[in-house]
Structure formats: structure tokens, C-alpha cells
Amino acid sequence: MTDYQILSKVMTPLFLKPREVVSAKQNIYYGYCGYMELDDQKEIVKYIQMGYDPGVFSVLSIIPPQKLLL
Numbered sequence: 001m002t003d004y005q006i007l008s009k010v011m012t013p014l015f016l017k018p019r020e021v022v023s024a025k026q027n028i029y030y031g032y033c034g035y036m037e038l039d040d041q042k043e044i045v046k047y048i049q050m051g052y053d054p055g056v057f058s059v060l061s062i063i064p065p066q067k068l069l070l
Contacts, residue, residue, distance in 0.1 A: 016068075018044070 007015055018029035018036055027038045027045075035048040044065050052058035 016044075016047070 004012060015032045017031055018038060019031045020029060022028040022030050022035065027040070028048075029036050029038060033047060033049075035050070037045045037048065039045050047063040047065065047068075049061040049063070050059060
């Protein structure tokens with residue numbers, strides 16, 4: 001996501017914003033980019049990407065917000 005090559009500067013914050021509570025107890029939310037964990041101050045601690053496809057192993061990626069190259 002470096003230099004807004006995938007999404008524009010306008011769309012990137014919308015894409016990375018938490019939308020729905022998945023687990024209030026664990027501070028897990030869902031947004032357009034996938035799952036994310038928030039701290040008690042509602043700041044994003046990590047983005048969580050997971051998925052699978054028939055015939056393909058499952059994938060799990062955990063990305064701290066500091067590693068996003070915006």
C-alpha cells in the first residue's frame with residue numbers, strides 16, 4: 001500500500017477503519033480490510049488477514065499498523 005498505489009488517499013482510511021464489532025470482550029472488529037484488534041483506547045493494535053481457498057492451505061497474516069507503508 002505504499003504511495004497509495006492500490007487505494008487513493010481518500011479511500012485508504014475508509015478501507016482500514018473498523019466497522020463492526022466481532023468480539024467486544026476481545027476488542028476484535030471487522031472492516032473492509034478484514035479483522036482488526038483494538039486496545040482499550042480504540043486504537044488499532046493489529047490487522048488480521050485470514051482466508052483459504054479449496055485446494056489451498058489457509059493463510060493467516062498479522063500486521064501491526066506501524067508496518068503499513070502509508
